[in-house]
Amino acid sequence: MLAELINPYHFQVASFILINIILGISVYITLSTGQLSLANAGFMGIGAYTSALLTIHFDLPIVLGIIAGALVAALLGILIGIPTLRLQGVYLAIVTLGFGEVIRVVFINWESLTKGSVGISGIPHIGREILSTLKGFGFDPKVLGLQNNQFIFLSIFLLLFIITIGVIWFFRRQHRSRVGRAFAAIKLDEKAAESMGINITYYKVLAFAQGALLSGFAGALYAHVLAYISPADFAYHRAVEILIFVVFGGSEVIWGPIFGAFFLTLMPEVLRFISEYRYMIYGLIIIILMAVRPQGLIDVNLLNWVKTKGKKRGQKHGTGNTKSM
Amino acid sequence: MKMKKLFQFSVLSSMLILSACSGGGEQAAGEKEGKGGSGGAVKVDIGVVSYISGPGAAYGEAITGGLKLAQKEINAKGEVDINLVIEDSAGKQDQALTAAQKLINSENVTAIIGPTLSTEMNVVGPEADLSGVPIMGTSTTADGIPQIGDYVFRNSIPEALAIPASMKKAVEKYDAKKVAILYGNDDVFTKSGFDTMKKAAEDMGLEVLTIETFQKGQSDYNAQLTKIKGLNPDMILCSALYNEGAVIMDQARKMGIDVPFVGGNGFNSPEVIKIAGDAADGLIVATPWYGEKDDPKVKEFVSNFEKEYGKKPDQFAAQAYDALYIMAEALKNAGEADRDALRDALAEVKDFNGILGNFSFDEEGDVVMDPTVLVIEDGAFKIFE
Structure with missing residues (x-):
């Protein structure tokens, strides 16, 4: 029964959706202080390369590799963040875009370490490692009636699912905390926020570093799910792709990037039946949406509307205040 | 209370994902790979992962063009009945991987031809190898591709x-x-x-x-x-x-x-x-490919390709065309559309005479073939002596 439900293809797509959701949130976090960063693809690359190289050359467990990747990306985020956050709006976007390209060029030219544009293959695969570890304890997926590869993708999916839920939970909590209020204040009016006693530099760098941490984290996961990375994966196309998740879904609430990543990753897969035309439809949907809803699909009003609708039907959704998103 | 809502959302979203999943899964479970009846043609589904959309779409067009032409000719002969299931990779590794997963698990193909780029093959190859699906690259020239595993082959001459x-x-x-x-x-x-x-x-x-x-x-x-x-x-x-x-x-x-x-x-x-x-x-x-070669097979291919698509075939079309013929040859020898039988038959392909020349696989699944060396003289490619 379980075996028939589990198709590695669907779990593969679901895994990419979850990784993209984390990437979407990373842009959303920096955007929630009103800073537009295009460096996330670069941070993602740092996380991916750090984790891949550490696990290959030093036989580090994947978990430690991923954490190290995220931390290195965050550290770099702080280093880059402090000087560049004096810039605003489009200037910051340009600098961060440039930074992302610098990272990519470093990956290409540091051949002794990164194998240049050929890329790194043979990165330990999360699912396969989980399986071999469990087999070491005498566990066999056949107990559950599953094939090896079904089990591999099920375990990756469940792991990523728990991680993603954790990430969403954390940032929703943060949003309603002092930090979240400070972010919102800075986004609305930096001068006013400063005069209210909010340490702008601290919170802006914090948001930037959080974004970098999350991108690096997602990048490390990406490396261990794909088992192969090359510098071309982290070019500016990727930065724009991640930004589109947020712009499409809406940047006001956390559900925006989540929905954006979910929808825009699933779309090309669902549209596979029209093969070469699918990216035309994909583009068309984005154009239509931007014309009709420039603020993104999901915003505060939509969420409030959904909530009041729910209440009218007499369902109890809890009493949380509606502005909490 | 917020937590409860969050929980509800996560349950809902996971159900959405699962329901989106199960639709195709049931179909896949229902289908079984076609087995050749007594004396009839061997019916087989072959998956193709190709670079059909994006900046390198010209490669995918040439490759699928060559494959479709070969499919038509092979099916007309009646020994093997090939059905091509073509999926786009957009030149990206993650897309190539999901496309291959779809072919392997949802479409239950017997073998895969593609993907187009060596970077994509580095991702797809190990997965196909673990799933036990023979995969053959027609344009992957980088080092170490067939060495990925026993099920990975290529017919493109490596650099x-x-x-x-x-x-x-x-x-x-x-x-x-x-x-x-x-x-x-x-x-x-x-x-x-x-x-x-x-x-x-x-x-x-x-x-x-x-x-x-x-x-x-x-x-x-x-x-x-x-x-x-x-x-x-x-x-x-x-x-x-x-x-x-x-x-x-x-x-x-x-x-x-x-x-x-x-x-x-x-x-x-x-x-x-x-x-x-x-x-x-x-x-x-x-x-590997020289369109002016004085060989009836090559001339026939060039004229058929031109008739079908209105332009001259390039090396990618030619390599793809030969690849499907090699697959068909192996299938004929295997006698059934079984992944393992096909792999063994592929590994034994020797002295196959295609439009690229005399072709064999070595023990790793790499190419054994003499490439043609060309030189440009007076504005045209000529054989270099």
Whole structure:
């Protein structure tokens, strides 16, 4: 029964959706202080390369590799963040875009370490490692009636699912905390926020570093799910792709990037039946949406509307205040 | 209370994902691979992962064109009944992987042809190998592809075979001893081509005077070429894609460098002659495909391809065309559409006579074949003797 439900293809797509959701949130976090960063693809690359190289050359467990990747990306985020956050709006976007390209060029030219544009293959695969570890304890997926590869993708999916839920939970909590209020204040009016006693530099760098941490984290996961990375994966196309998740879904609430990543990753897969035309439809949907809803699909009003609708039907959704998103 | 809502949302979203999943899954479980009836044709589904949309869509078009032509001819013969299931990879590794997963698990294909790029194959290859699905690259020329696993094959001549072949012939003819190397360092093709050139030059005992690099999209190569000219090499080894390579040759000839150039696979395109004109004379490349070859099979393929698509086939179309014939040959020998039987039959393919020439797999699934070495003379590719 379980075996028939589990198709590695669907779990593969679901895994990419979850990784993209984390990437979407990373842009959303920096955007929630009103800073537009295009460096996330670069941070993602740092996380991916750090984790891949550490696990290959030093036989580090994947978990430690991923954490190290995220931390290195965050550290770099702080280093880059402090000087560049004096810039605003489009200037910051340009600098961060440039930074992302610098990272990519470093990956290409540091051949002794990164194998240049050929890329790194043979990165330990999360699912396969989980399986071999469990087999070491005498566990066999056949107990559950599953094939090896079904089990591999099920375990990756469940792991990523728990991680993603954790990430969403954390940032929703943060949003309603002092930090979240400070972010919102800075986004609305930096001068006013400063005069209210909010340490702008601290919170802006914090948001930037959080974004970098999350991108690096997602990048490390990406490396261990794909088992192969090359510098071309982290070019500016990727930065724009991640930004589109947020712009499409809406940047006001956390559900925006989540929905954006979910929808825009699933779309090309669902549209596979029209093969070469699918990216035309994909583009068309984005154009239509931007014309009709420039603020993104999901915003505060939509969420409030959904909530009041729910209440009218007499369902109890809890009493949380509606502005909490 | 918020937590509860969050929980509800997560349950809902996971159910959405699952329901989206189960739809195709049931179909897949219901289908079984077609087995050849007594005496009838072997019915088989072959998956294709190709670069159909995006900047490299021309590759995918040529490849699927070649495959479809071969499919029509093979099915008409009636020994094997091939159904092609074509999926797009958009040139991205993650897309290539999901496409391959779909073919392996939802469509239950017996074998896969593709993907187009070596980078994609690095991701798809191990997965297909673990799932036990034979996979054959028709355009993946980088090092180490068939070494991924027992189920991974290719019929495209690797750079490691093509470049030394052309270098050897050129060195013999021009009695070259000193060479200069010029390569693009930010592209997978040109970088791996350079690695091969350097190794081949060392193996042949050539003196490498200098190694110069350039980047994609560069338009002025005078700095590198001036240095090379001063060193006065007998030959220039240039690992470039045709658009940069043609400009390099043009500027070199204008500067008075008239030694022959030896290029890699990416340099091998009629576009070089279009862009560089007379300056392209003296470019030596090794290629698996030569459309002017005096062979009835080749002539028939070229005329059929032109009739079907209104243009001349390139090496990608030709390689894909031959790949499907090799698959069909192996299927005929296997006698059934079974993944393992097909793999064993593929590994045994020997002396297959296709439009590319005499073809065999070695024990790793790599190509054993003599590439044709071509030279540009008077604005046309000719066989280099």
